[in-house]
Amino acid sequence: MLVIGEIAGNRYLHCRGLITAILVLLAAVGLGCKPSDVSNSESIEPRSRMTAESKDFRVVAFDGASAVEELNKFRAAWNDGRPCPFIIGDAEELSRVSEAASYADDQNQTLIDVVENSKTIECPRWFQDRKEQSIAESKEYDDEYSFNESEVFGDWPSQPQVQTSLTAHTDILTGKPKDKVFIGLSAVDRPWQLPAAVRYGGWNDCPHPAEHCAVLRYWEEKYGAEVVVLSDSVIECIVSKPPLTREEAVELAWQQYWYCPDIVEQGTENVAALAAALLKSNYWYFWWD
Numbered sequence: 331m332l333v334i335g336e337i338a339g340n341r342y343l344h345c346r347g348l349i350t351a352i353l354v355l356l357a358a359v360g361l362g363c364k365p366s367d368v369s370n371s372e373s374i375e376p377r378s379r380m381t382a383e384s385k386d387f388r389v390v391a392f393d394g395a396s397a398v399e400e401l402n403k404f405r406a407a408w409n410d411g412r413p414c415p416f417i418i419g420d421a422e423e424l425s426r427v428s429e430a431a432s433y434a435d436d437q438n439q440t441l442i443d444v445v446e447n448s449k450t451i452e453c454p455r456w457f458q459d460r461k462e463q464s465i466a467e468s469k470e471y472d473d474e475y476s477f478n479e480s481e482v483f484g485d486w487p488s489q490p491q492v493q494t495s496l497t498a499h500t501d502i503l504t505g506k507p508k509d510k511v512f513i514g515l516s517a518v519d520r521p522w523q524l525p526a527a528v529r530y531g532g533w534n535d536c537p538h539p540a541e542h543c544a545v546l547r548y549w550e551e552k553y554g555a556e557v558v559v560l561s562d563s564v565i566e567c568i569v570s571k572p573p574l575t576r577e578e579a580v581e582l583a584w585q586q587y588w589y590c591p592d593i594v595e596q597g598t599e600n601v602a603a604l605a606a607a608l609l610k611s612n613y614w615y616f617w618w619d
Contacts, residue, residue, distance in 0.1 A: 344508065364445035386441055386527045387516040389418060394507030397499035400512055401558060413515035416524055417498045418562040420508045426562035431529035441518070448543035453585075456544065460588040482587075484600025486527070486576075493613040496566055496596040498559040514560065521556040522546035528560050536563075536618040545589055553582070555614060567614040579605040 375520045397417060414581045418424050439447070440483035470527040497509045516527040525531060525542035532538040537545070541561075554570030572577040583605035587594050593616055600602040608614070 332383070360585060361535045378418065382490045387514045387524075388413075389424065389512045389514050391510050391512050394499045394509055394511045395418075397470045397507070397511040397513065398496055401496075404513065404515065405558070407559070412520055414518050414524065416514045416516070416557060417496065417561070417566075418500050418512045418514050419564075420510060420512070423562045424512045425527060427530075430533060430562065433533075441523070441526045444529070444539045445523050445543060447540040448526070448547065449543035453545055453548040454542065457585050457588045464588065464591065464602070482594075482601055487606050490606030492599070492611050493615055494611075495616065496518075496559060496568075498561050498564060498566060520547070520550065521558070522550045524557050524560055530560055530565075533619060537589065541598050545585075563618050565616040569614055571606055572611050574610060576605070577615050578610065579609040582608055586614075586616070590618060592617050592619050 338398060395428075396560070401415055401417055408414050418427055434486070465477045467474075468477070500507055513523075514528070516524060518524055518527055522543055525539045525546065529539050531542050546557055546565075546567075548578070549567070553572060555567040556570075557565060558568050559566035573582050580601070583601045587601050594601055594604055596618070596619060598607065
């Protein structure tokens with residue numbers, strides 16, 4: 331079910347996966363948006379303790395050029411007990427996020443169910459299992475395949491490509507802000523629980539929602555990595571305690587590789603380049619093809 335409502339004078343949608351209704355109402359969502367003073371408004375309802383009956387998430391539309399500024403306002407308000415914000419992207423990405431959630435294996439579980447299931451996952455073991463699964467699947471396609479760790483790691487770059495900002499509010503080709511960007515708001519207790527609210531993952535090589543929650547909780551506790559983007563195929567984090575040594579960065583890079591192989595195989599090209607980019611970086615980016 332989708333319900334039109336208001337937060338601080340801004341229209342929102344309560345998302346339950348009805349794509350047709352989303353497409354019909356998208357234009358309405360964008361009308362009447364007043365980005366200024368959103369985070370200071372007393373009409374933003376407080377974040378209550380999560381229950382099985384909690385609303386999972388709703389969305390507010392802003393101009394792309396102001397999306398990060400508005401995200402930061404919502405994040406400041408969230409620290410005072412308001413809903414937890416995350417950038418979704420444009421109307422097409424909102425549609426795909428909702429559609430993917432409607433097909434997720436976990437769709438019949440409540441947000442609380444997914445969060446509780448995530449607490450049974452031990453991340454060091456999970457990373458190792460992902461590694462073994464990936465190698466086994468590669469051997470199914472090629473009997474002569476042999477995982478070469480040094481080859482996958484590669485050489486340390488002289489000039490690492492470090493991410494210095496969020497990207498979900500911009501066009502991937504031009505780098506310019508999108509016309510309209512949707513920010514999700516969810517009554518979760520911590521950002522690592524957002525994949526449970528969105529039922530994010532479970533397609534292709536993208537981990538299931540409970541697995542996302544487990545890994546992101548592990549990194550939030552260790553590195554202060556907070557999810558701020560959940561787009562159709564992208565997760566981005568703001569990181570307050572990034573690795574400060576090469577050894578730490580390499581350990582994290584291997585974890586991120588097994589969590590999201592595409593950021594290396596279709597991105598940095600080797601784990602060393604990823605590790606160098608993570609060193610002292612306050613932004614993380616994940617993408618699943």
